[in-house]
Amino acid sequence: MSDPTDHKQPRTRFTLIQKLIASYAAMLFLTTTALAFSVMGLYSLNRTAKEIAKTDLFVIDAANSLRESMLAQERFAGKYSILKSEEFKTLYDQRQAEFLATLGKIGKLDNNGLFRSIVINYDAYRKETGRIFATGGSDPLPAKKEADTVVSLIEELSSSRQKLLGKKLAEADKREADTVKLTLMLAFSGFFLAVSVAALTLHSIYTSIKKLKKGMHRIAEGDFDYDPHIPTGDEIGALAKDFSRMGKKLKELEQISLDASPLTRLPGNIAIERVLNRRLQAGEPFVVCYADLDNFKAYNDHYGYIKASEVIKLTGELIHDTVREVAGNDAFVGHVGGDDFVMVAAADLGIPICEKVIARFDDFIRNHYTAEDLNNGAIKGVDRYGVARNFPIMSISVAIVICSSEEFSSAVEIAKAAADIKDMLKKSPGSNYQFNRRRNPR
Incomplete structure (x- = not known):
């Protein structure tokens, strides 16, 4: 008779290689998953940064240009009403053309109720200045009232867009924080399976995200020249590059408010x-x-x-x-x-x-x-x-x-x-x- 123990199946045991392969496979899966979440989060931040640069910053910059152009038109119209010189009408027409061109660009991006109010009130202002140029009237008060209304609406447009920019940055912060949390969870899981590989991956991802987070806060605090020192060539580098572009653009907007001469560009x-x-x-x-x-x-x-x-x-x-x-x-x-x-x-x-x-x-x-x-x-x-x-x-x-x-x-x-x-x-x-x-x- 055969030994009944001969019919028992031997217990399956994983070899060291299999354990290492399983460990590295798990680590690779977890690391790949962590990287996927990180890249998606960074891509989302990158897309937000580009959107800010193309829309919000443009509208803020354009609003400042509109305000400057509006004030220039008001000055030239006022000077014309006093001096009756065609030179001021020519200068007024030039600034009016600049104003309308800039207004059209804003309308393509932000055609809301506030924008339409600017258009309506500016049309009213043009009618009043048209009356001054047509009749040579010396009473610029009606035109000034309309101009003040337009300038107020432009400042309101700039303020609303700046608030929207703040909300977008806050949302980007939250998405970044969520991305960091999930990435760290997956990375630390891989770390327990393969310490050396997971540690290297964790260091690379965590350090880059930390730099980007610090860069976002530094730029939000007004340090527009801050450089996170992230090499280019990947999504993180592209995001860092977009942050640098955003910082330069914000710095340019800040410099617009200075009193530099529009003719020589020298400080005033x-x-x-x-x-x-x-x-x-x-x-x-x-x-x-x-x-x-x-x-x-x-x-x-x-x-x-x-x-x-x-x-x-x-x-x-x-x-x-x-x-x-x-x-x-x-x-x-x-x-x-x-x-x-x-x-x-x-x-x-x-x-x-x-x-x-x-x-x-x-x-x-x-x-x-x-x-x-x-x-x-x-x-x-x-x-x-x-x-x-x-x-x-x-x-x-x-x-x-x-x-x-x-x-x-x-x-x-x-x-x-x-x-x-x-x-x-x-x-x-x-x-x-x-x-x-x-x-x-x-």
């Missing part, structure tokens, strides 16, 4: 005052060069607004490039307005800067006069008192003020000292410069 009075006060607080001596174009009004009257604006723009570029060449990036160039510019640099660079600016300006300005006027050495015009006389070729005068915290307590005092020097310079013909008497420039 607010930035100039901040630089001067900051330098005074630092305690180190510095030089302020206040440049003013002589006979510019006569040039503007003779050659026209467009040509005069070109001279202002090119002069700003000339001064900026010259100061950077002589004094480097530590120097500052600002545009006070009109034909006035400010240069701020180290105390010992006043003379080199002014001499080079004057030499280049005197050579450059001759290209903007006709040969006949150059031969005559002057142009005919009318001074501020209505007296006809000849005005020499335009020159540049630079008032140089050596500054320190012992001599000046504020930017206002520096500006007053520069103005006093400029008044004396105006009495001397040609391009020249002069120092304040408080300090020996040598």
Whole structure:
């Protein structure tokens, strides 16, 4: 008889290889699943970031442009109602065309009730300004009321879009947090099966997500230049790149609110005052060069607004490039307005800067006069008192003020000292410069 035990099936046992394979298979499955969830979450964040850059940021930027254009139209319409100059109507029409073009782009993305209210009220404003241009009316009050309504609606549109942007960022944060939680659960499950492989995967995914999360919060807090230092080439890198683009765009929007000159793109009075006060607080001596174009009004009257604006723009570029060449990036160039510019640099660079600016300006300005006027050495015009006389070729005068915290307590005092020097310079013909008497420039 056979032994009954011969009919028993042997107990199945997994070999070490099988266990390793099973362990790595489980780890691969869990890791793959974790990566899938992570990629989907990152893809969703990436898509949200692109949507923000293409829609929300665009609408906010466009709303700021609309507000600027609206205020410009209101100024030109008001000036026309007083001066009756066709030049202001032309400028108004240009800004109106810009306004309508920008409004059309917004309408393609955000054609809601608020947008339609802007369109309706802007049409009402156009009718009022049309009445001013058609009849030469001198009462701009109705148009101003409509303009104020349009500006208020534009600000409301920008505010609502900024709130929507905040909600999207909050939702993205929540999706990111959920993605992180699920990814960590799956990754830690794989970690117990294959410590070394799972640890490597966990480190890569968790570190990248943590950097992205930190980057999102830093950008939301206003650190637009923050770099998460994530290599490009994958979805995480693409998302990091989109974050960087978003940060740059937000920084551009912030800079729009500054008072930079629209003609020269140089910083305006607010930035100039901040630089001067900051330098005074630092305690180190510095030089302020206040440049003013002589006979510019006569040039503007003779050659026209467009040509005069070109001279202002090119002069700003000339001064900026010259100061950077002589004094480097530590120097500052600002545009006070009109034909006035400010240069701020180290105390010992006043003379080199002014001499080079004057030499280049005197050579450059001759290209903007006709040969006949150059031969005559002057142009005919009318001074501020209505007296006809000849005005020499335009020159540049630079008032140089050596500054320190012992001599000046504020930017206002520096500006007053520069103005006093400029008044004396105006009495001397040609391009020249002069120092304040408080300090020996040598």
